[in-house]
Ligand SMILES: *[C@@H]1O[C@H](CO)[C@@H](O)[C@H](O)[C@H]1NC(C)=O
Ligand SMILES: *[C@@H]1O[C@H](CO)[C@@H](O)[C@H](O)[C@H]1NC(C)=O
Ligand SMILES: *[C@@H]1O[C@H](CO)[C@@H](O)[C@H](O)[C@H]1NC(C)=O
């Protein structure tokens with residue numbers, strides 16, 4: 001076993017450009033089937049033979065026999081045969097694997113009710129019917145792990161979790177990390193508190209076993225995480241239920257999760273005015289992502305760049321949640337210049353900021369531990385200050401990613417730059433911040449599209465760029481303005497919410513489906529496109545965002561009608577006089 005492991009590792013160095021490096025992938029320390037699902041000859045052969053259109057399908061297929069037997073059978077049949085016959089290989093796969101998703105069972109989520117009270121308060125008839133429809137969809141997206149996985153974890157890439165969960169949908173057939181924040185928001189809108197609690201317990205179980213939360217619930221995701229939203233999920237659950245006894249049991253895992261980011265994801269930024277410790281994404285994995293094996297091989301093939309470094313940046317980008325976007329490309333054009341490890345991102349640092357503030361709050365009122373609460377408060381204040389010092393660009397009037405290679409901000413517009421508003425990571429007395437960010441977005445024409453805010457204004461054919469708009473990012477922008485101190489910005493939040501809801505509704509009305517992303521351009525909005533896989537239906541976070549917005553604005557949001565649009569409004573905000581006019585009511589209120 002050890003010998004085979006070393007041999008297979010050598011094979012996994014798959015260097016298309018003749019570079020060698022010490023391979024880091026999911027391995028025997030976290031899974032016994034890494035040579036099937038994370039690297040090894042079978043994974044390579046299946047992808048080279050192009051047996052599946054979507055690279056992810058193969059690595060989601062459970063084994064019929066133990067990994068050693070499977071590898072031995074493969075070697076016996078294919079060793080030294082030169083080019084592998086795809087027909088024989090397909091037969092081998094059929095004989096040795098179950099179909100993708102075989103290890104997951106459908107379920108009814110706990111606490112499901114066809115007419116939850118909060119959704120019944122939505123005034124507009126069409127929107128209320130839609131909300132009830134989406135409430136139903138939770139049952140279609142509910143999964144639990146079959147007993148076989150518990151009995152024989154080595155036969156599965158799926159990582160066992162104790163409770164049922166909501167999946168995003170489509171090819172995303174397992175639990176994901178940051179999606180879950182918006183799924184939990186939606187479950188809370190649907191008053192499915194027990195289902196939300198069980199999701200939290202699953203994330204706790206990852207932390208207890210691995211010391212962090214993987215990108216998704218498969219062994220091949222064990223070398224990377226995703227934006228840290230576990231603590232915000234706990235906070236939302238607490239706010240909705242005030243369930244002190246339950247939340248108290250999660251606090252140790254919340255601290256452990258933050259500790260992962262503190263230990264493995266910090267970076268020092270030296271600026272003329274001081275040195276600052278901030279956070280960046282940084283996966284150690286330096287092999288093709290198993291679920292995107294063909295794509296990562298092709299990318300490596302298209303450049304002379306060292307493959308391990310390239311693959312490590314690709315895996316790191318998957319950790320950001322935004323795979324892929326020109327935001328991470330050195331030349332702002334091509335994937336092969338990806339340099340995510342050089343980017344200190346505004347949004348990650350905002351999430352950490354929020355985590356610190358939430359822990360301050362929860363240790364005070366749930367943990368009853370004022371010493372810890374004070375420690376987190378101190379860290380929160382320091383981090384919030386660092387975030388302003390490193391990211392806020394006075395000329396642009398916006399928080400901008402900091403590039404370590406260029407030692408400068410990236411001035412390009414990305415919708416995720418609103419994250420400090422969403423996470424309250426600025427001083428509340430600094431009440432002009434929301435207006436400044438609004439102006440920055442407006443200058444970049446972010447509000448000029450029919451169905452929402454696009455992720456960027458660069459049409460790159462990457463899925464995290466124009467013309468795609470994403471539910472959770474639109475939600476962060478809306479919530480950022482809604483939670484601000486400015487009544488005008490709160491109205492803009494409502495206008496943006498109306499736009500997003502109507503855009504999604506039109507697509508739903510035409511297709512009867514929700515999607516992971518939307519094309520925000522044009523009168524008849526389409527599901528989005530671009531990227532390395534087809535647009536997916538379902539869809540967990542999109543449904544969660546709509547349900548949350550419909551509950552927040554249920555008393556006044558409508559499917560059609562003459563509400564002002566954001567593009568039309570806001571003109572008054574750009575002029576200096578308008579700004580002063582905005583400030584006056586705030587002073588009066590204070
Ligand atoms: C691998 O299998 C062995 C023997 O069944 C087991 O003791 C060990 O815990 C497993 N390791 C992992 C990481 O699952
Ligand atoms: C793969 O994609 C091609 C072209 O889109 C399609 O014709 C074919 O049916 C697909 N194969 C599978 C197995 O889905
Ligand atoms: C297949 O090749 C590997 C090395 O490439 C060797 O270790 C193994 O014994 C061979 N297996 C069989 C069944 O011939």
Ligand SMILES: *[C@@H]1O[C@H](CO)[C@@H](O)[C@H](O)[C@H]1NC(C)=O
Pocket residue numbers: 062102103104146148
């Ligand atoms: C569970 O394992 C048994 C025996 O390997 C197999 O027949 C069955 O199809 C598996 N069921 C699931 C849901 O994976």
Ligand SMILES: *[C@@H]1O[C@H](CO)[C@@H](O)[C@H](O)[C@H]1NC(C)=O
Pocket residue numbers: 193194197198243245246
């Ligand atoms: C707290 O949440 C847990 C898990 O959902 C539940 O079992 C318990 O009854 C809740 N307690 C209260 C007081 O609501």
Ligand SMILES: *[C@@H]1O[C@H](CO)[C@@H](O)[C@H](O)[C@H]1NC(C)=O
Pocket residue numbers: 294297298301
């Ligand atoms: C890599 O490039 C070669 C020649 O340019 C081509 O034959 C091969 O199919 C490519 N491999 C991948 C994975 O794209």
Ligand SMILES: *[C@@H]1O[C@H](CO)[C@@H](O)[C@H](O)[C@H]1NC(C)=O
Pocket residue numbers: 393394395396407408409410411
């Ligand atoms: C702030 O933005 C301006 C204008 O885009 C740019 O010239 C300047 O370099 C930026 N500051 C930093 C620290 O990057």
Ligand SMILES: *[C@@H]1O[C@H](CO)[C@@H](O)[C@H](O)[C@H]1NC(C)=O
Pocket residue numbers: 459467521
């Ligand atoms: C984006 O670019 C593609 C390819 O150049 C083009 O087909 C498409 O129309 C563009 N989309 C928009 C909304 O401009």
Ligand SMILES: *[C@@H]1O[C@H](CO)[C@@H](O)[C@H](O)[C@H]1NC(C)=O
Pocket residue numbers: 506509510559560
């Ligand atoms: C929904 O679609 C129907 C036709 O399928 C159309 O009559 C109706 O106007 C649409 N509603 C909205 C709000 O777009």
